[in-house]
Structure formats: C-alpha cells, structure tokens
Amino acid sequence: MSNTNNRRDFLRQVGLYTMGLGILPSILAACNNGQSTDDKDKKDSTGNKLVTENVHDLFFKISLAEWSFHKALFAGKMNHLDFPLRAKNEFDIHAVEYVNQFFKDKAKDKTYLGEMKKRCDDNGVKSVLIMCDGEGEMGDADLKKRLQAVENHYKWVEAAQFLGCHAIRVNAAGAGNPEDVAKAAAESLAKLAAFGKDHNINVIVENHGGNSSNGKWLSGVMKTVNMPNCGTLPDFGNFCLERSKPESNTPEAWAKTKCLQDYDRYTGIQELMPFAKGVSAKSYDFNDKGDETTMDFARIMKIVKDAGYTGHVGIEYEGNNLSEEDGVRKTKELLLRVGASLS
Structure with a gap:
C-alpha cells in the first residue's frame, strides 16, 4: 500500500x-x-530559522557545562546549587556537567550532595559528569605525588556515583619528557580507572593544555591504559601546546595569556574521538549569522558523528564579548542548527 x-x-x-x-x-x-507550522517558523536570536530537537532527532544529546558561568560563580553572583535549575528554566537544557572548583570542600558532604541530587531529581535534570581540577598531576614524575593525586580523585568518583554521573574528568598533566609523562599518566589513570570501575564511573581525560593537547600523545596514553572505563573528553578548544605564563593563578589572568604553539584542532578531535565518553563544545565568539568565529562547528560535529558518538555534547561558553547567558544561548542555537543538518 x-x-x-x-x-x-x-x-x-x-x-x-x-x-x-x-x-x-x-x-x-x-x-x-512532528512539529507544528508555528514552531517551524520560529527564529533564533540571529534571525535564522530556529531548528529544534523536535524537528529532527539529533544524533547527540545536549548538556551544559558549569564552567560557562565561571565568572558569575567566582564573583559570588551565582550559587552552585542553582546551576541545574538555571540550565532547565533559562536554557531548556536537562543535563549538567559540574566543575569541582565550585563545591571543592563538599565532595564528602552527603547532605550537600543530597541537596544537589534532590534539585536535579525534582526538576528532571540529569547529572552527567564532574570536571576535576586542583587534585594533583596524574603524570607527576614523583611516584609519591602521583599516587597522592590518584587518591585525591577517589572522593570525586564516589561523589559522581552518588549524584548519578557517568564520569569524572581528570587532567593528564606532568612536567618532563613527553614519553615519561605519558608512561606516568597511563599508570595513574589505570589505577584510578580500576577504582572507578568498582563504582561504575568512567575516568575521562580532556585536552587541557601541554601534552594533553597533542591528540596523538593523548590517544597513545589511552591505548596504553586500554581499559573500557578510561577515555577522553575532546574539547573543541584547548589545543594549545604552549601558553604564555599568567600574571597570577586566576581565571582572569589565564584569559589574558596567549597561545605560543597550537595543535590542529580538527586533527586532534579526530584522534581523540575513538576514545570519547563525552564531548565539550567550547565556544568563544559568534558572527551575525550565528556561526562561531574561531572554529568550524559543522566540520567538528561531522567528525563527532563519523566517530559514531551519540552521547552528550556539553556547551561550554568561554568568550568575553557576550554575557555568559547569551553565549550559552548562541552555542545551543548553533549546535541545534548544525546537528539537525547532520542528523
């Protein structure tokens, strides 16, 4: 018929x-x-036709990274506990990625974590992962310091499990010969991943500067670890191999530093995607058409799709020309438009 x-x-x-x-x-x-005529005619903030997730089933899911609000959070203008509700109510995003810096002393506080979980559960928001910083270098040449760094992350594995996350994001940092750092990082990651396995938590590494921003280097570390729950978190930005030193260790000072040596982002993402258990859609600035001006989102998302990835893509706005809220909206609009064209 x-x-x-x-x-x-x-x-x-x-x-x-x-x-x-x-x-x-x-x-x-x-x-x-599967969409009304009125919905099809809606437009985004740039005047382009707004493509929503109801028109096309995207091949990925959208989440929101807490770092998008790091200015407001560090300035005390936003409460960490309000993050999930803001994601849902202001941006219609129902999955969140935490940053441990904003509840650094609460990893073992079950009352506080319970409040975080309740706010998510009550509002239909999923906790995806915790991005962990400041817990030591996984590739430290000093064995004692390296093992301490691994153990420092245990509490975040447990917190992630409690919150219902699937992963914690760690850094594969370390000073010295790249080969030696790779070996040390692989040993640390294997030990942490073994702990994570017992808690059903993935341990994932982001390209986060230095050796880790070399896609070939980090993919080599993944091959050495060779564990199902150890993977990568490819970030669309962060492909700087060497950066000028900041005047101080503050977000504002780091924002003023310059990259002295880049790694090709498209090559790097392609090298990291086979191990990806998360994807970070970093954005900085947009033109009047709603396209990101520092990178080709369509090209990147095609790499993501071709790798067979179907998980969360986390919005992480880090620009200075828009408010944090507008930056998140622009990034979401771009992801929806590009995603619909590829789905």
Missing part, C-alpha cells in the same frame, strides 16, 4: 478526511515533521 493511502486511511479513521482537502497540507506537514 502506498504512503498516500496510508495517510488517507489515518485521516479517515480520526474523522478529519471529510473536512476537505484544504487542510491536508498543514496536517501532512505536521505528521511528517
């Missing part, structure tokens, strides 16, 4: 067929697209 006959039978069954052929175009369009 033809598709046309199927549609006619459907319309006849619901009693609409006798209403005349004049309404068929709009009804059939809605049946085909």
Whole structure:
C-alpha cells in the first residue's frame, strides 16, 4: 500500500478526511515533521530559522557545562546549587556537567550532595559528569605525588556515583619528557580507572593544555591504559601546546595569556574521538549569522558523528564579548542548527 493511502486511511479513521482537502497540507506537514507550522517558523536570536530537537532527532544529546558561568560563580553572583535549575528554566537544557572548583570542600558532604541530587531529581535534570581540577598531576614524575593525586580523585568518583554521573574528568598533566609523562599518566589513570570501575564511573581525560593537547600523545596514553572505563573528553578548544605564563593563578589572568604553539584542532578531535565518553563544545565568539568565529562547528560535529558518538555534547561558553547567558544561548542555537543538518 502506498504512503498516500496510508495517510488517507489515518485521516479517515480520526474523522478529519471529510473536512476537505484544504487542510491536508498543514496536517501532512505536521505528521511528517512532528512539529507544528508555528514552531517551524520560529527564529533564533540571529534571525535564522530556529531548528529544534523536535524537528529532527539529533544524533547527540545536549548538556551544559558549569564552567560557562565561571565568572558569575567566582564573583559570588551565582550559587552552585542553582546551576541545574538555571540550565532547565533559562536554557531548556536537562543535563549538567559540574566543575569541582565550585563545591571543592563538599565532595564528602552527603547532605550537600543530597541537596544537589534532590534539585536535579525534582526538576528532571540529569547529572552527567564532574570536571576535576586542583587534585594533583596524574603524570607527576614523583611516584609519591602521583599516587597522592590518584587518591585525591577517589572522593570525586564516589561523589559522581552518588549524584548519578557517568564520569569524572581528570587532567593528564606532568612536567618532563613527553614519553615519561605519558608512561606516568597511563599508570595513574589505570589505577584510578580500576577504582572507578568498582563504582561504575568512567575516568575521562580532556585536552587541557601541554601534552594533553597533542591528540596523538593523548590517544597513545589511552591505548596504553586500554581499559573500557578510561577515555577522553575532546574539547573543541584547548589545543594549545604552549601558553604564555599568567600574571597570577586566576581565571582572569589565564584569559589574558596567549597561545605560543597550537595543535590542529580538527586533527586532534579526530584522534581523540575513538576514545570519547563525552564531548565539550567550547565556544568563544559568534558572527551575525550565528556561526562561531574561531572554529568550524559543522566540520567538528561531522567528525563527532563519523566517530559514531551519540552521547552528550556539553556547551561550554568561554568568550568575553557576550554575557555568559547569551553565549550559552548562541552555542545551543548553533549546535541545534548544525546537528539537525547532520542528523
């Protein structure tokens, strides 16, 4: 039976067929697209037609990284506990990625973690992962310091499990010969991943400067570890191999530093995607068409899709020309548009 006959039978069954052929175009369009005509005509903040997740089933899910609000959080203008509700109510995003810096002393505080979990559960928001910094270098040449760094992350593995996350993000940092750092980092990651396995938590590494921003180097570390719950978190930015030194260890000072040596982002993402258990959609600035000006989102997302990835892509706005809120909105709009074209 033809598709046309199927549609006619459907319309006849619901009693609409006798209403005349004049309404068929709009009804059939809605049946085909799963979206009302009014929704299809909505536009985003740049004036482009707004493509929503209801029009096309995207091949990935969207989450929001807490670092997008790091300025407000560090300035005390935003409470960490309010993050999940803001994600849902202001941006219609129902999955969040935490940064441990904003609840650094609460990893073992079950009352506090319980409040975080309750706020998510009560509002239908999923906790995806915890990005962990400041717990020591996994590739430290000093064995004692390296083992301490591994143990420092145990509490975050336990916190991630409690919150319902699937992973913690760690850094594979270390000073010295790249080969020696790779060996040390692989040993640390294997030990931490073994602990993570017992808690059903993945240990994932982001390209986060230095050796880790070399896609070939980090993919080599992954191959050495060779554990199912140890993977990568490819970040669209962060492909700087060497950066100028900041005047101080503050986000503002780091933002003023310059990259002295880059690694090709498209090559790097392609090298890291086979091990990806998360993806970070870093963004900085946008033109009047709504496209990111420092990178080709369409090219990157095609790499992500071609790798067979279907998990969360976390919005992480880090620009200075828009408010944090507008930066998140622009990034989401771009991801929806690019995602729909690839799905």
